[in-house]
Amino acid sequence: MTAKVVTITSGKGGVGKTTAVANIAVALASRGQKVVCIDGDIGLRNLDVVMGLENRIVYDLVDVVEGRCRLRQAMIHDKRLPELYLIPAAQTRDKSAVSPSDMVRLCDELRPECDWILIDSPAGIERGFRNAIAPADKVLVMTNPEVSAVRDADRVVGLLDAEEKGPASLIINRLNPAMVKRGDMLSVEDVLDLLAIELIGIVPEDENVLVASNRGTPLALDGKSRAGQAFQNIARRLMGESVPFLDLETHNLLQRIFAGRK
């Protein structure tokens, strides 16, 4: 096995990176892949909460880097999926506790043991961001379909090119088709038109995302959820499958039947 290292980042905060890492990891693991997630958001850890593993933390990323434990000891095993692990961030330390070359070394040590290493990056352009992208083979930039988030995403895309980490791929999260239709939200085309990078996922706005995160059970395993399905599709595209994008205009079967009757 030689893992591919995928980092999820954004320009603006709060666009859904942590949610995406948890869900894509679960989706990959549910397809028989061995996955290790790394929470790169040191000082603000929350991937463990979203994955429901908070109460199992003994060692964290900084403990590994500073040699207080072996890598294996910091890998928390998921409750449900046998091939899914999390290396949590330290809650109490600041970002300078880890350097980009620490991250590269850590990932190189992990690579032979799994298929995917997913890194949750902090937003923006400071040190934590450079740590998270340093070991990446592929960077996914996430944005919401709103003007300020897209503009910040544009900036990060430029930085990634400059660091020779491009071309990045794009995930558009929290798309609300009804609002797009009314002209109150940027459409997928508007966003792509500006950023001009490859699209790897469109995730609809879905309140179950929040419910699932609070429960610590990512909804990628819920076959009925549209957002869950969107995360599954991203996992499949990462694995090299070509999967058509969800048609978010036709919300559900019922709506289509009613529309047909008119």
Added chain:
Amino acid sequence: MSATSAPIQIKGLRDGLLVTLGDGSWAELQDLLLRRIDEQPTFFQGARLVLDVGAHALRVAELSSLRDLLSERGLGLWAVLSESPLTEQTAQNLGLATRLSKPHPEEPRPLELPPENMALWVKQTVRSGMRIEFPGPVVVFGDVNPGGEVIAGGSVIVWGRLRGVVHAGAAGDEQAVVCALELAPTQLRIAGEIAVSPKKKGEVGPEVARLKDGRLVAEPWQ
């Protein structure tokens, strides 16, 4: 396929060794070179290398890792000669010389151009947060996105969509113009005049903006 040239040729120079690498995969050439060095360590010990890589296009990662491998063996990489502009750029970024110091006597003299003919060529989209500043004209082969800025002493040509901020004739040149395939800037300035793009209806096509009687006007670019 030509079998005439060996993949690696080594020649003594007055103050170093000239290593010429032929065709083939970069990884193989690098391995071959390192093996040659490891076989004759005393010959190479402490030498300064000039690497002629021909047309190989090398990125920072490749060149810097070779440099590291050489320095582990006690060899300094001094200069990299290449026909590839990418490699030249990479070498310059790494602080390596890209030509041998002795200039050729019969080298043709470069064409002397007045400074206003020297434009900056920007071969990428100017994304949010990027700012390009240049005393002469600027040509952008890509878009200028919202949040991106181009400030030029001369004219600005955007072979793409202009949606960010452009200031042409920034030092006061009122003859400067701004052309774009799609002219929809957040803000446009020529010399001292400022204009904010009006909402456009439908497809307009390429336009050029210039100062006419002290006012900024946009016309079809023909």
